[in-house]
Amino acid sequence: MHFALTLLLLAAALALSWRYLGSYLEAVYSGRVRWLSWAERVVYRLLGVDPGREQRWREYAVSLVVFSGVSLIVTYGLLRLQGQLPLNPQHLRAASPLLSWNTAVSFVTNTNWQNYAGETTMSYLSQMAALTVQQFTSAAVGMAVAIALVRGLSRAGASTIGNFWVDTVRGCLYVLLPIAFVAGAVYVAQGAVQTLAGPVLIHDVLNGATQLIPRGPVGFMESIKQLGTNGGGFFNANGADPLENPTQLTNLLSVVLLLSIPVALTYTFGKMVGSRRQGLALLAAMGLIFAVWTGFTGYAESQPNPAVAAAGVVAQPQGNMEGKEVRFGVLDSTLYDVASTQTSTGSVDSTPDSYTPMGGFGLLTGMMLGEITPGGDGSGLYTLLLFAIVAVFIGGLMVGRTPEYLGKKIQSREVKLASLGVLVMPVAVLVITGIATALPAGRAGAFNSGPHGFTEILYALTSQGNNNGSAFAGLNGNSTFYNLAGGIDMLVGRFGIMFPVLALAGALASKQTVPVSRGTFRTDNATFVVLLLGVILIVGGLTFFPALSLGPLLEQLSHGRFF
Amino acid sequence: MITQLRSAVVLALGALLLFGLAYPLAGTGVSQLLFPQQANGSLTKNGSTLVGQPWNGPQWFHGRPDPDNPLRLDGVPGASGGSNLGPRSRQLVAGVRAEAAHLRRMGAQPTADLVTSSGSGIDPDITPQDALAQVPMVSRSTGIPESRLRRLIRTLTVGPELGFLGPSYVDVLQLNSALARLR
Numbered sequence: 093m094h095f096a097l098t099l100l101l102l103a104a105a106l107a108l109s110w111r112y113l114g115s116y117l118e119a120v121y122s123g124r125v126r127w128l129s130w131a132e133r134v135v136y137r138l139l140g141v142d143p144g145r146e147q148r149w150r151e152y153a154v155s156l157v158v159f160s161g162v163s164l165i166v167t168y169g170l171l172r173l174q175g176q177l178p179l180n181p182q183h184l185r186a187a188s189p190l191l192s193w194n195t196a197v198s199f200v201t202n203t204n205w206q207n208y209a210g211e212t213t214m215s216y217l218s219q220m221a222a223l224t225v226q227q228f229t230s231a232a233v234g235m236a237v238a239i240a241l242v243r244g245l246s247r248a249g250a251s252t253i254g255n256f257w258v259d260t261v262r263g264c265l266y267v268l269l270p271i272a273f274v275a276g277a278v279y280v281a282q283g284a285v286q287t288l289a290g291p292v293l294i295h296d297v298l299n300g301a302t303q304l305i306p307r308g309p310v311g312f313m314e315s316i317k318q319l320g321t322n323g324g325g326f327f328n329a330n331g332a333d334p335l336e337n338p339t340q341l342t343n344l345l346s347v348v349l350l351l352s353i354p355v356a357l358t359y360t361f362g363k364m365v366g367s368r369r370q371g372l373a374l375l376a377a378m379g380l381i382f383a384v385w386t387g388f389t390g391y392a393e394s395q396p397n398p399a400v401a402a403a404g405v406v407a408q409p410q411g412n413m414e415g416k417e418v419r420f421g422v423l424d425s426t427l428y429d430v431a432s433t434q435t436s437t438g439s440v441d442s443t444p445d446s447y448t449p450m451g452g453f454g455l456l457t458g459m460m461l462g463e464i465t466p467g468g469d470g471s472g473l474y475t476l477l478l479f480a481i482v483a484v485f486i487g488g489l490m491v492g493r494t495p496e497y498l499g500k501k502i503q504s505r506e507v508k509l510a511s512l513g514v515l516v517m518p519v520a521v522l523v524i525t526g527i528a529t530a531l532p533a534g535r536a537g538a539f540n541s542g543p544h545g546f547t548e549i550l551y552a553l554t555s556q557g558n559n560n561g562s563a564f565a566g567l568n569g570n571s572t573f574y575n576l577a578g579g580i581d582m583l584v585g586r587f588g589i590m591f592p593v594l595a596l597a598g599a600l601a602s603k604q605t606v607p608v609s610r611g612t613f614r615t616d617n618a619t620f621v622v623l624l625l626g627v628i629l630i631v632g633g634l635t636f637f638p639a640l641s642l643g644p645l646l647e648q649l650s651h652g653r654f655f
Numbered sequence: 656m657i658t659q660l661r662s663a664v665v666l667a668l669g670a671l672l673l674f675g676l677a678y679p680l681a682g683t684g685v686s687q688l689l690f691p692q693q694a695n696g697s698l699t700k701n702g703s704t705l706v707g708q709p710w711n712g713p714q715w716f717h718g719r720p721d722p723d724n725p726l727r728l729d730g731v732p733g734a735s736g737g738s739n740l741g742p743r744s745r746q747l748v749a750g751v752r753a754e755a756a757h758l759r760r761m762g763a764q765p766t767a768d769l770v771t772s773s774g775s776g777i778d779p780d781i782t783p784q785d786a787l788a789q790v791p792m793v794s795r796s797t798g799i800p801e802s803r804l805r806r807l808i809r810t811l812t813v814g815p816e817l818g819f820l821g822p823s824y825v826d827v828l829q830l831n832s833a834l835a836r837l838r
Contacts, residue, residue, distance in 0.1 A: 138669065139662040222675070260666070261666070269674070277690075283705055294702050294703070297701065299708060299715065299831075303703075305706055309682070312683075327775075328734040334705035334777065398742050403748045406769075417778050565739050654744065
């Protein structure tokens with residue numbers, strides 16, 4: 093009953109975000125929002141960019157790659173030099189070259205996979221200037237690519253799809269910065285730490301315990317971590333750590349923040365293509381999968397933990413509390429983890445590794461669907477649009493008519509690009525998982541034995557290939573193999589999809605719009621939503637079922653066996 | 656290409672200054688001004704109410720059997736995090752049994768929260784039921800009447816926030832600090 097009210101409040105908050113943040117985003121990217129135009133002007137002058145000049149898709153992609161490359165180098169450099177740089181009260185030494193590579197790739201690609209424990213590895217300067225910065229810019233880059241694709245769909249006979257620099261700057265300044273700042277203050281008011289003073293030593297005279305309490309600039313990183321669908325927390329325990337996510341209120345705020353932009357972008361999309369119903373159809377597909385997965389995973393976690401039950405010493409009225417925090421309980425914990433796996437955020441407020449087999453299955457498959465329900469900031473929308481194009485293509489084959497989407501003829505080039513974008517992730521994930529399980533170096537990372545150990549490996553590479561960053565955290569990823577392979581996985585998962593998307597944007601922008609006729613296959617009704625869901629579930633199911641059967645499914649079926 | 660490179664370098668460095676320094680520093684300033692208690696770690700003289708502690712013996716209420724990591728004393732706190740033991744882990748079965756036996760030896764009734772570890776490894780809270788299960792043990796060892804202890808638990812129970820968000824819980828450090836004052 094209580095939880096139903098929580099869901100209702102979440103739905104209300106997201107509805108507001110969909111309507112108002114969605115329309116604000118449209119205004120931002122079309123240049124009608126100007127309250128920071130003085131700052132924008134300064135930025136463009138420094139960048140040497142003419143904000144009025146738009147780019148063709150190739151130039152847009154080149155700008156994106158060059159910017160991401162420079163960001164990668166700067167982030168890597170800061171991590172390597174942190175020992176010599178200020179704001180390092182714990183006197184931490186440089187992160188190793190391989191760890192720095194993996195972490196830099198991870199934050200630049202909006203993944204936020206962490207092969208390190210923040211409080212014991214990263215100086216305050218690294219957390220701020222290397223990692224928090226990327227939490228802003230990588231999210232803005234994702235949104236920019238989504239907007240570029242939507243421009244391609246909404247324009248006719250155009251050669252350009254917008255200006256990468258302008259889109260990225262606007263996303264940062266008008267959207268991410270103000271919301272993150274206000275939300276950051278809420279986190280701190282609730283109890284998240286935010287200080288530059290180092291850890292504090294406290295002796296408790298009651299029990300004789302002495303503790304070193306880690307601190308740092310946490311609260312304001314927490315807000316952009318969620319809003320930017322990044323997920324990389326300050327502390328190792330991420331959103332489970334009370335110094336980072338102190339109360340039930342911050343827990344729900346986190347869920348709202350990480351869903352808000354991906355959900356709002358469907359409204360933005362509808363407004364830009366001139367039909368809100370088109371956006372609603374996409375939102376319906378996202379929402380249905382999200383609701384089913386939340387219900388499924390919540391139910392699975394409300395069941396007893398098999399190992400605790402096998403010990404035979406306690407009842408488990410709440411369900412599986414291993415790896416969960418008392419202040420969140422089972423259902424709110426599950427909601428958070430489901431939302432963060434399905435938005436490519438990857439933050440956790442409970443330990444996925446200790447979820448029941450079917451609970452872990454829910455989190456893992458949420459990522460395997462390609463991060464589109466609703467997916468990351470921008471990446472969710474553009475990946476879902478790839479699925480929509482595949483869906484209209486299949487619909488067109490069924491009725492024997494050239495498929496169209498939003499008045500654009502979908503021809504050979506578009507279908508090839510969309511299929512490429514859809515298939516890049518499963519190929520990267522499965523090939524690298526295969527290599528990892530074949531090599532001793534890959535198998536050595538697993539912490540649990542039996543099928544759960546395989547799930548740890550599969551989960552890690554699925555998470556990185558989808559730029560999620562959630563972890564079955566038992567896996568020891570800070571090894572030569574996982575730092576290297578994970579970095580490649582993340583780069584392919586990010587740019588292997590972004591390039592086809594931008595090429596598609598260019599191809600679509602240059603096309604003329606065909607008028608709607610009675611034979612047009614409609615893409616704003618329930619039939620289309622069902623077709624789209626079918627494509628998403630069949631692609632995801634067919635590609636990943638064999639791997640899943642060796643992991644969580646086998647574990648679920650091994651009744652009475654312990655490893 | 657060269658102009659693109661220039662734009663990229665300037666944007667990366669500008670973002671570093673704005674989001675990497677100005678943003679967190681302004682946030683720290685606002686936090687220290689408006690919420691100094693929270694921003695500095697919710698510290699009391701006996702520890703942070705947000706970080707669980709190890710409690711030994713039947714005279715105290717026990718929290719979850721976490722490592723309560725930040726105990727390392729070499730200048731760097733330990734890392735937070737859960738046990739990461741899977742749902743079919745033999746080690747978890749054995750751990751739960753050992754924890755339950757330990758609680759029974761001290762005279763407390765084991766509950767699910769009291770034999771499983773948390774996600775953070777520093778969970779500061781237990782549910783009121785977890786606390787009530789320890790009342791006979793604490794009462795026997797301290798001489799404080801059970802009714803007095805139950806009243807204490809009731810007054811310190813917080814949540815659900817807004818009346819419906821999540822479960823109710825008790826902060827173990829606050830509970831034990833109040834207990835110490837009763838003696």
